[in-house]
Amino acid sequence: MTVAATQPVLRATLEDVARTAGVSLATVDRVVNRREGVRAKTVARVEAAVAKLGYRADVAAARLARGQTFRLAFVLPTGSNSFMTNLTEQVQRTADWLAGQRGFIDILHVDVFDPDVLAAALENLSPAYQGVAVIALDHPRVRAAIDELTARGVAVVTLVSDAPSSRRRHYVGIDNPAAGRTAATLMGRFLTGREGTVAVIAGSLSLRDHTERQFGFHQILSSEYPNLLALPVIEGRDDSERTRELTAALLARQANLRGIYCCGAGNRGIADALEASGRAREVVWIAHELTQYTRRFLVRGTLDAIINQDPGHEARSAARVLLAHCSGEPISPDQERIRIDIFLRDNLP
Amino acid sequence: MTVAATQPVLRATLEDVARTAGVSLATVDRVVNRREGVRAKTVARVEAAVAKLGYRADVAAARLARGQTFRLAFVLPTGSNSFMTNLTEQVQRTADWLAGQRGFIDILHVDVFDPDVLAAALENLSPAYQGVAVIALDHPRVRAAIDELTARGVAVVTLVSDAPSSRRRHYVGIDNPAAGRTAATLMGRFLTGREGTVAVIAGSLSLRDHTERQFGFHQILSSEYPNLLALPVIEGRDDSERTRELTAALLARQANLRGIYCCGAGNRGIADALEASGRAREVVWIAHELTQYTRRFLVRGTLDAIINQDPGHEARSAARVLLAHCSGEPISPDQERIRIDIFLRDNLP
DNA sequence: CGATTTTTGAGGTACGCAACTAAAATTCTG
DNA sequence: CAGAATTTTAGTTGCGTACCTCAAAAATCG
Numbered sequence: 079m080t081v082a083a084t085q086p087v088l089r090a091t092l093e094d095v096a097r098t099a100g101v102s103l104a105t106v107d108r109v110v111n112r113r114e115g116v117r118a119k120t121v122a123r124v125e126a127a128v129a130k131l132g133y134r135a136d137v138a139a140a141r142l143a144r145g146q147t148f149r150l151a152f153v154l155p156t157g158s159n160s161f162m163t164n165l166t167e168q169v170q171r172t173a174d175w176l177a178g179q180r181g182f183i184d185i186l187h188v189d190v191f192d193p194d195v196l197a198a199a200l201e202n203l204s205p206a207y208q209g210v211a212v213i214a215l216d217h218p219r220v221r222a223a224i225d226e227l228t229a230r231g232v233a234v235v236t237l238v239s240d241a242p243s244s245r246r247r248h249y250v251g252i253d254n255p256a257a258g259r260t261a262a263t264l265m266g267r268f269l270t271g272r273e274g275t276v277a278v279i280a281g282s283l284s285l286r287d288h289t290e291r292q293f294g295f296h297q298i299l300s301s302e303y304p305n306l307l308a309l310p311v312i313e314g315r316d317d318s319e320r321t322r323e324l325t326a327a328l329l330a331r332q333a334n335l336r337g338i339y340c341c342g343a344g345n346r347g348i349a350d351a352l353e354a355s356g357r358a359r360e361v362v363w364i365a366h367e368l369t370q371y372t373r374r375f376l377v378r379g380t381l382d383a384i385i386n387q388d389p390g391h392e393a394r395s396a397a398r399v400l401l402a403h404c405s406g407e408p409i410s411p412d413q414e415r416i417r418i419d420i421f422l423r424d425n426l427p
Numbered sequence: 428m429t430v431a432a433t434q435p436v437l438r439a440t441l442e443d444v445a446r447t448a449g450v451s452l453a454t455v456d457r458v459v460n461r462r463e464g465v466r467a468k469t470v471a472r473v474e475a476a477v478a479k480l481g482y483r484a485d486v487a488a489a490r491l492a493r494g495q496t497f498r499l500a501f502v503l504p505t506g507s508n509s510f511m512t513n514l515t516e517q518v519q520r521t522a523d524w525l526a527g528q529r530g531f532i533d534i535l536h537v538d539v540f541d542p543d544v545l546a547a548a549l550e551n552l553s554p555a556y557q558g559v560a561v562i563a564l565d566h567p568r569v570r571a572a573i574d575e576l577t578a579r580g581v582a583v584v585t586l587v588s589d590a591p592s593s594r595r596r597h598y599v600g601i602d603n604p605a606a607g608r609t610a611a612t613l614m615g616r617f618l619t620g621r622e623g624t625v626a627v628i629a630g631s632l633s634l635r636d637h638t639e640r641q642f643g644f645h646q647i648l649s650s651e652y653p654n655l656l657a658l659p660v661i662e663g664r665d666d667s668e669r670t671r672e673l674t675a676a677l678l679a680r681q682a683n684l685r686g687i688y689c690c691g692a693g694n695r696g697i698a699d700a701l702e703a704s705g706r707a708r709e710v711v712w713i714a715h716e717l718t719q720y721t722r723r724f725l726v727r728g729t730l731d732a733i734i735n736q737d738p739g740h741e742a743r744s745a746a747r748v749l750l751a752h753c754s755g756e757p758i759s760p761d762q763e764r765i766r767i768d769i770f771l772r773d774n775l776p
Numbered sequence: 777c778g779a780t781t782t783t784t785g786a787g788g789t790a791c792g793c794a795a796c797t798a799a800a801a802t803t804c805t806g
Numbered sequence: 807c808a809g810a811a812t813t814t815t816a817g818t819t820g821c822g823t824a825c826c827t828c829a830a831a832a833a834t835c836g
Binding site for chain 1: 438483487488490527529605608613617618619620621643647731739761762768769770772
């Protein structure tokens with residue numbers, strides 16, 4: 079049996095470092111916090127002592143001493159679908175957690191789908207916020223609003239939906255073209271050896287994430303699965319009833335429909351239409367976001383796979399990134415990358 | 428635009444609560460930390476003040492004041508495969524992070540596959556540790572060692588591989604039968620409409636996680652996909668060369684082999700054999716754990732899907748759970764559940 | 777060399793909480 | 807009802823760090 083990395087039971091403090099380096103506490107403080115006014119020679123002595131003792135600042139003590147607090151704003155959509163409801167709940171949880179860490183999150187409900195309303199909300203944001211997470215729209219006015227916030231020194235991250243050309247510091251969300259490609263691969267492989275058409279249903283073509291998913295989906299489907307023909311995109315406007323009607327019409331019209339990829343919301347409508355048609359088992363249906371409804375459809379076998387982004391991860395990641403930016407700490411891109419989850423009936427959490 | 432949950436910019440402190448309740452700091456402390464020796468009437472007064480001011484303890488200050496440190500041991504396998512190497516690295520990272528939080532992790536390298544060696548390591552563990560994470564074996568002696576640690580007041584969590592009948596406090600890892608079922612569903616659906624045999628390659632039948640995966644795999648394959656016949660399990664002993672030979676023999680023997688499910692390690696051997704046979708594209712291969720090798724095979728198209736458990740999540744989760752147990756805090760099961768990831772070429776992180 | 781600048785030391789305060797001791801208030805006992 | 811026993815409360819200290827001031831020491835310069 080070998081033991082690695084055995085650490086001292088008692089952690090070294092700043093004072094220990096000062097003693098072993100033969101300097102005062104103030105000097106150690108200057109070196110550790112990279113303040114100026116210390117000779118290179120002394121710096122080296124102190125750093126040697128730090129290395130020797132394995133000194134690491136106690137984050138609890140540091141935070142307490144610094145005493146800074148953070149105010150963050152999360153701009154989320156009003157009302158809206160199950161995914162957004164979940165996201166809001168997760169942001170609320172994150173807020174509860176952050177409250178113990180000197181961070182405060184205010185949730186602002188805005189009609190994020192109207193660029194003018196969203197931009198106005200960002201423009202009129204209280205200057206009390208050091209960080210903002212926003213479900214963005216890739217629209218000139220919104221971009222301008224984000225850029226202005228950034229210029230004012232406010233850290234901005236986009237959440238779920240990006241505005242890539244803006245000066246936001248970070249995007250917290252999945253790679254949507256890749257999500258679309260993932261859906262296409264699943265669709266193609268689940269339909270190996272079968273010929274026919276595949277329908278693509280989006281919420282709206284003006285939503286960047288939806289168009290990106292479609293793009294990825296079409297890219298793979300057309301290049302890898304020539305047996306499947308993608309039909310023109312249907313806009314369901316994320317509305318269940320409208321989506322149900324459109325799906326029902328589609329099923330009536332397309333006898334050789336083999337699959338449906340829904341890259342937006344309104345899944346309840348698709349389930350209704352599919353189950354009413356009696357072709358639920360035969361048609362491969364792939365949708366986005368794990369919700370109470372999609373979960374049920376998946377278990378029942380109507381839905382074949384769910385592409386998911388974890389709203390809990392997204393909320394926590396956004397908060398972590400904003401906090402890191404506010405306190406000048408680095409972030410580890412690895413841990414903040416939001417994964418594209420695939421859920422089948424068998425690996426549901 | 429509506430704003431929710433606006434919080435005070437300045438957080439209320441214990442002193443604020445004491446002032447508004449008209450009692451001393453010490454009394455508030457007793458109430459908040461549920462110590463005895465406070466009249467019911469006073470308790471009510473304090474709690475009213477807490478509620479009114481929205482008081483939340485500052486975790487940084489609390490940790491500092493408490494001043495307790497934690498020592499955790501992670502018992503990991505010596506040498507071993509890519510997954511275990513990744514896991515070790517992630518545990519090391521977690522240790523670095525914890526060092527700033529008054530927690531110390533020692534990594535103990537042990538031959539975890541030998542029940543006697545593992546049990547002995549656990550039995551001889553220094554009493555300095557308040558928590559232990561161990562890649563367990565479900566073996567009487569190991570169980571007994573875990574139970575004794577628990578009896579001694581040490582928090583034990585099993586990592587990756589469980590010992591369900593022991594008194595471990597928690598299992599940090601995936602649901603292995605579900606992982607096997609997930610693999611079977613992917614296999615079955617990728618092979619829709621084709622008939623033939625499917626090989627199952629395990630590391631060793633004495634490893635609980637491997638047998639559980641097989642169980643789940645067979646369960647679904649036999650009930651849902653009668654077109655596919657599972658061959659008797661091959662033991663590759665997690666060794667690439669041995670696995671290569673076995674796979675090559677298998678390919679030579681079974682002309683109608685349609686799929687390979689490898690629920691252990693040794694994937695490099697499978698890739699070699701498959702690619703040498705020229706049937707890499709035709710045979711559906713599903714494996715576990717995303718490593719530098721499996722990633723390459725997936726991108727190349729030799730491997731069709733990876734079932735993964737995130738070692739970073741597992742390391743952090745184990746540390747969080749142990750810490751929570753040590754300081755008597757509750758854990759949120761939701762966040763600590765390790766997901767079964769499915770990776771295709773398109774959603775690789 | 778003295779004057780000036782740079783570097784260092786010593787000491788202090790504050791952060792918000794936990795844990796301890798001592799004192800006050802209450803209840804109980806004879 | 808006094809005095810002891812007990813419960814309840816107040817007051818204090820210390821955790822490890824950040825940040826500040828002021829003076830002393832050292833180095834640099836003209």
